[in-house]
Amino acid sequence: MRQSQLLLTTLREAPAEAEVISHQLMLRGGFIRQLAAGMYTYMPLGRRVLRKVEQIVRDEMDRVGAGELLMPVLQPTELWQESGRYDVYGPELMRLQDRHDREFALGPTHEEVITSLIRNEVNSYRKLPVTLYQIQTKFRDERRPRFGLLRSREFLMKDAYSFDAHWEGLDHTYWTMFQAYHRIFTRCGLNFRAVEADAGAIGGEGETHEFMALADIGEDTIVACTCCEYAANLEKAVARSTGEIEIAPVSDENEHVSHPSFDTAKMEKFHTPGLRTIDQLVESLHIEPEEIIKTLIYMADDQPVAIVVRGDHEVNEVKVKHILGSEKFEIASADTVSKATGTPSGFIGPCGLTIPVWVDYAVVQMSSGIAGANELDYHYRHVNPRRDIDLRHVADLRNVIEGDRCPRCDEGELKLHRGIEIGHVFKLGTKYSEKLGATFLDASGTEQAMIMGCYGIGVSRILSAIVEQNHDQNGMIWPYALAPFQVQIIPISVKDTLQMQIAEKLYNQLQDRGVEVLLDDREERPGVKFKDSDLVGIPVRIVVGKDAEHGKVELVERKSCNKETIHIEDVERRILELH
Amino acid sequence: MRQSQLLLTTLREAPAEAEVISHQLMLRGGFIRQLAAGMYTYMPLGRRVLRKVEQIVRDEMDRVGAGELLMPVLQPTELWQESGRYDVYGPELMRLQDRHDREFALGPTHEEVITSLIRNEVNSYRKLPVTLYQIQTKFRDERRPRFGLLRSREFLMKDAYSFDAHWEGLDHTYWTMFQAYHRIFTRCGLNFRAVEADAGAIGGEGETHEFMALADIGEDTIVACTCCEYAANLEKAVARSTGEIEIAPVSDENEHVSHPSFDTAKMEKFHTPGLRTIDQLVESLHIEPEEIIKTLIYMADDQPVAIVVRGDHEVNEVKVKHILGSEKFEIASADTVSKATGTPSGFIGPCGLTIPVWVDYAVVQMSSGIAGANELDYHYRHVNPRRDIDLRHVADLRNVIEGDRCPRCDEGELKLHRGIEIGHVFKLGTKYSEKLGATFLDASGTEQAMIMGCYGIGVSRILSAIVEQNHDQNGMIWPYALAPFQVQIIPISVKDTLQMQIAEKLYNQLQDRGVEVLLDDREERPGVKFKDSDLVGIPVRIVVGKDAEHGKVELVERKSCNKETIHIEDVERRILELH
Known part of the structure; x- marks a missing residue:
């Protein structure tokens, strides 16, 4: 197509509302x-x-x-x-x-x-x-x-x-x-992953995968293994520990298989005035978040329930909702928390609660944690979940985090990515x-x-x-399969008879071979043409310039920026090679 | 495609609401x-x-x-x-x-x-x-x-x-x-005409053509010449007489060029009690409708106007509206007619009206007509428009009728057709x-x-x-260019190994040559398959039946019903010939 016929207006600046x-x-x-x-x-x-x-x-x-x-x-x-x-x-x-x-x-x-x-x-x-x-x-x-x-x-x-x-x-x-x-x-030509996804949103009961194009601006977080094919939505991604931990309450018989760093110190209440958040505890006690046992109160179909995860982990509400089989599931208000536990939020812990307590696998693996004491301004230390927490309800309740071991291959690490959902099967x-x-x-x-x-x-x-996946500072870079045209021919001067003759000849020749060609026949300065060309991102550009008199043109690949000066006789062969 | 995979349900009867x-x-x-x-x-x-x-x-x-x-x-x-x-x-x-x-x-x-x-x-x-x-x-x-x-x-x-x-x-x-x-x-593959159309409906001021597929059930009436390319919408079609008639009022000087059958009898009022319609006049007076001068009162932007056409002609409201340049144009109510003319409708005539009178060319050509006398139960006879009617406003105001001479070539006759509008340019x-x-x-x-x-x-x-243009009593007949498939292969019995082998072989062979093939691999009786096949109307049917053992199949053209038994080696060549 001739560019003069094409309604193509390029803009120097994008409107402010275009964020990505x-x-x-x-x-x-x-x-x-x-x-x-x-x-x-x-x-x-x-x-x-x-x-x-x-x-x-x-x-x-x-x-x-x-x-x-x-x-x-x-x-x-x-x-x-x-x-x-x-x-x-x-x-x-x-x-x-x-x-x-x-x-x-x-x-x-x-x-x-x-x-x-x-x-x-x-x-x-x-x-x-x-x-x-x-x-x-x-x-x-x-x-x-x-x-x-x-x-x-x-x-x-x-x-x-x-x-x-x-x-x-x-x-x-x-x-x-x-x-x-x-x-x-x-x-x-997309860089994508097929991820296991949660079925809840669409309805139905079955298996579902989402196809995610990896991109920083993606609205979804996905998890993928560095070694194997495992990939899942954050909502669905399985935390490695699942099913591998002895979840029965600690008893005399299996005491000897316990964690090497098993802490035999007794659970002990201590004064933590005003320390309501993980951050405050970390700062004040000089500990790491993973030493803390975090307890959150949710309302599951109007019934309060305590969800217990490690201090550096986040509750995965989708997983919990499925496990509880509840229709509605949402974080409880401060009021509800007080009513359900008798304690102001910030000091809730898993020990001694009268509401159902659900504990994440990673908590079970801890040996000596710090947890709320269900009393204003007090926490427990030396909390050994196997000994001190009611472990009737243990499950995978958390979001995976970067660096978790892969639940499938057990070799790779999980990495987090952002993804754009481009497809789903359900x-x-x-x-x-x-x-x-x-x-x-x-x-x-x-x-x-x-x-x-x-x-x-x-x-x-x-x-x-x-x-999102194919651009540089000058513009888009279209893959051959999707490019609006595969080749753009730019005569440096449309007033130069020889240049235009060669340009037209190549235009017709390549089109006859089934190549989609855009001929920039506009009367514009070369600088304008090149800038537009970079922006639009046609994979190959053929520049017909002053070498035309020697029967040569310049061929530029948009992606690599590789330039080669070749004889016009060789253009067709080169294009078909690149294609 | 295999018919077993295709969602194709045929119905013996169409629902009653399907009229065409x-x-x-x-x-x-x-x-x-x-x-x-x-x-x-x-x-x-x-x-x-x-x-x-x-x-x-x-x-x-x-x-x-x-x-x-x-x-x-x-x-x-x-x-x-x-x-x-x-x-x-x-x-x-x-x-x-x-x-x-x-x-x-x-x-x-x-x-x-x-x-x-x-x-x-x-x-x-x-x-x-x-x-x-x-x-x-x-x-x-x-x-x-x-x-x-x-x-x-x-x-x-x-x-x-x-x-x-x-x-x-x-x-x-x-x-x-x-x-x-x-x-x-x-x-x-359509039988169509490009017709001159009226611009009014869409708006704008310019030229417009409609492309009409000829079909009896079409909602539009179109006019086409039997000799030349002239074709127009009924609304737009020009009546032959246009511009050829001497439209100046008859005067002494041009009396001698008047119509051969010029009636010199004086206009004469006569009693026509209760004869209000053309039909009543025709029946009672033993005359032809074309001997009558018909006068209709319209409201053009709230101003009454009289439109005068021959008794067998219809007023073309679109033409009149354009000529008058009015926004609104509609037939006047009986009340309005009485008020504007002082006469009840049925006895209105062009002579002696005080409102503007517009006369169609064909009326000017009449020599001795019958017209309303603007008086209850009276008409005039021997009305000679050139002598008796105010001809300041003469124009083409009527619909053309079948048999009118072509306004372009002057040789052919106009025929009326029904058309389906399939396109327009404007x-x-x-x-x-x-x-x-x-x-x-x-x-x-x-x-x-x-x-x-x-x-x-x-x-x-x-x-x-x-x-509408391509069917017979058994079903549709698709032209090659639009057919959903060009060829349908029907093995008489899908349980016959040889028949299915040949059917599959031809299926693959023709598809490799770019032919779109439907293979009826359903377990149905041959009668059902043939009936469905006729209904769906694929242009060529290849029947693989008992001649399969001699390496032969039957090839049937849907349109002509031509059948030929040919060797399977010749199928590809024949199909590509027919295509």
């Missing part, structure tokens, strides 16, 4: 423009990248036998009433009335619609399994849209749904999709098929609910993830 | 499913056809240098206030409030959004012309959605917008797009650029409003148009 680099560069490079908060126009360059992502997604979906369909954006909200999500979804679900006062929602996802479709189309096991997908604009009225395409209100998704006759079938479909996702993100099970009555007759003629899975990819979000 | 054949067949063939009134899911087969149409549109848009972008579906309604269309558009514009109570519309079209985009991106003539397009789901809350994809509330459109620095530029862009549209609809001029302030500096540094055009294609509607 991908947002800034895509605005500056003319890839997107904002229409309203969280709503963007994809300009021609951005649209081209988006189409490439779409095509990769489509290829890989087709390859695993998923059928493409396209469901309406507008969904009758009765379906959301049927599934029970109408109220749960809250104001993120955009709603409107049609001219006959019937209510519709702008689809943020399509579980309800597809389940209601399939219940009419499929009634026998002989028509299962089936997997369907669509690539479609979705709507979610985010309270605080930000980061450009990363958290927008109107965005492009690939959503897929599978229907199986039995759980083994779902398992197979799930891993097939998992592998397809691996291929998709690999083809996109075993829904029968949550929607039961609610919406999507049943089939199995081989024996018995009615069964279909076993479902759902699989999402944030198509537009991938653009942001790519730019 | 394309709607019935697409439902029966499993191409679409209704989610709510006027909202459809495109099932895998329908989606495949839709994608082919999209690709043809994209090809031809790219070919003429239009850049693809993607604008948000949600549009801040302030933009519609700016353009003045907020109130005009009425309830078809679907509106909603976001969580901050800001109002948005679901885009039915994007003039406002693109104009507000371009006003920020382009400020110099050096960046013009530019043409941009998108392929996107649009929303229009039709009062009465019907005919499946023909009049739906959520539909797929290609909309394009051009911006030029001067009117000659727009003219060039317009005709470039016009030709691209010709190629698009030709490639789709010279918008400065309507939106002025309202929304999309200006640029021209070469002399003067600020100018950009000259715009807009160009739409009803992508989803094309599916209906194709099926």
Whole structure:
């Protein structure tokens, strides 16, 4: 394409509200423009990248036998009433009335619609399994849209749904999709991890993985092993100690297997006036946080419960909530704490509480800790959990921390990363098929609910993830597979007949070979052209300058900044090599 | 693709609400499913056809240098206030409030959004012309959605917008797009006409053409010449007589050039008790409708006006409205008629009225007509318009009728057809650029409003148009270019090892050659498979039956029903020939 025909306006400065680099560069490079908060126009360059992502997604979906369909954006909200999500979804679900006062929602996802479709189309096991997908604009009225395409209100998704006759079938479909996702993100050139995730947020009972592009500005924390493939969301990541500790209360028989540094000193109350926080204890007593036993009071479905973790650890509320099986789970107010324990917060400890006490594995491994004494201005020291704490309820209750040993390979260390969620795969099970009555007759003629899975990819979000991972101080650096054009040809002077002849010749020649070429035919100074070119980030730049008279051009790789002067006869070969 | 994997459910009967054949067949063939009134899911087969149409549109848009972008579906309604269309558009514009109570519309079209985009991106003539397009789901809350994809509330459109620095530029862009549209609809295999259309409906001042697929169920009437390329909407079609008649009042000097059958009899009042309608006059007086002069009273911006046409002609309100330059134009009530003329309706005539009288050309050509006498129960006969009617206002005021001579070639006759609007091209001029302030500096540094055009294609509607034009009693007949698959392979018995081996071999072989193949691997009776196959309408069917043991298969063309038994070695060659 000729740049003079392309609507491409670059900006020297990004608007102040663009906080992250991908947002800034895509605005500056003319890839997107904002229409309203969280709503963007994809300009021609951005649209081209988006189409490439779409095509990769489509290829890989087709390859695993998923059928493409396209469901309406507008969904009758009765379906959301049927599934029970109408109220749960809250104001993120955009709603409107049609001219006959019937209510519709702008689809943020399509579980309800597809389940209601399939219940009419499929009634026998002989028509299962089936997997369907669509690539479609979705709507979610985010309270605080930000980061450009990363958290927008109107965005492009690939959503897929599978229907199986039995759980083994779902398992197979799930891993097939998992592998397809691996291929998709690999083809996109992303640095990503598939992490085990918590199922709670979406609903359903099953396994789920999130695909995370690693990036410092990611909104999620993920945990990955330095040695093996283990990776998980912070919410889900298993702390190494799990299941390895003898959790029975200490008794005479196993006293001899106890920790080498086992402290035989008796538990002892001491005066700690005003020392309410870990920091205050550390500073005042000259100890390390990991020597402290931290006790927090939560309300689990309106019942108080004490959660006990090491002083340097954080309670993982998602894990605790699952273990307790509670619907609501939140930190108790100071008032509630006093009422439940008879002690002001800051001095609560696990010894002598009358409410249920849940203890993290890492606490059990301690030998001599400091804990609140359940009395104003007093703590205990020499607390030996195996001896002094009620250990009927021990579990993995904490967030992992950097440096924890890997729970899978036991060799690597866990590192924390920030990640952008670009995809997820999810075993829904029968949550929607039961609610919406999507049943089939199995081989024996018995009615069964279909076993479902759902699989999402944030198509537009991938653009942001790519730019976060591929840029330098001068602009974006697009990988070949997603670049809006693979090659940009820049004649130094469009008024120079020879330069333009060569530029046009290469332009036509490369296009004939299937290379997507952008010809900068604008009457601009070379400096302006180069600056724009760096910003936009086409992988290869061919500069037709004064060497043109010797039949030579300069070829520059955007990523490496490698320059080579080559004969125009060699350009095609070199480009196809680089590609 | 294997049919067992494809979600394809055919129906024996179409639901009763499907009134037209394309709607019935697409439902029966499993191409679409209704989610709510006027909202459809495109099932895998329908989606495949839709994608082919999209690709043809994209090809031809790219070919003429239009850049693809993607604008948000949600549009801040302030933009519609700016353009003045907020109130005009009425309830078809679907509106909603976001969580901050800001109002948005679901885009039915994007003039406002693109104009507000371009006003920020382009400020110099050096960046013009530019043409941009998108392929996107649009929303229009039709009062009465019907005919499946023909009049739906959520539909797929290609909309394009051009911006030029001067009117000659727009003219060039317009005709470039016009030709691209010709190629698009030709490639789709449609029988269509580009018709001159009336600009009033969309707004703007310029030229406009509609592309109409000919089909009996079309909602528009179009007029086309049997000899030349002339075609127009009924609203716009020019009646032959235009400009050819001597319209000056008859005077002594030109008496001798008058019509051969010029009636010299004097105008004469006669008693016509109770004869108020053309039909009553015809029956009672044993005359033809074309002998009657019909006078209708309209209100043009609250002023009464008389419109005079021949008895067998219909007033073309769009033409009259344009000629009068009125905003509002509607037939007067009986009350108003009495007040304006002093006569009850049924006896109004052009002679002696005190309100403005507009006379159609065809009336001027009459020599002896019957007209109302502006007196209850009386008409005039021997009315000679050139002699008896005030001819200060003569114009083309009527609909053309079948058999009228062509106004362009003067040789052919006009025929009336029904058409489905599948596309339009429109010279918008400065309507939106002025309202929304999309200006640029021209070469002399003067600020100018950009000259715009807009160009739409009803992508989803094309599916209906194709099926209306291509079906028989057994089902749809897809043209190669749009068929969801080009070839369907049907083994008579999937349990026959040899048949399945050959079917699989051909399946793989043809796919390797780039042919899209559907393999009917279902365990169904041959009768069921053939019936489904006819319904779905894949262009070529390969039947692998008992001749398989002699290395032969049957090849059936869906359209011609031609059957040939050929050796499996020859299948690939034959398919590529037919393709």
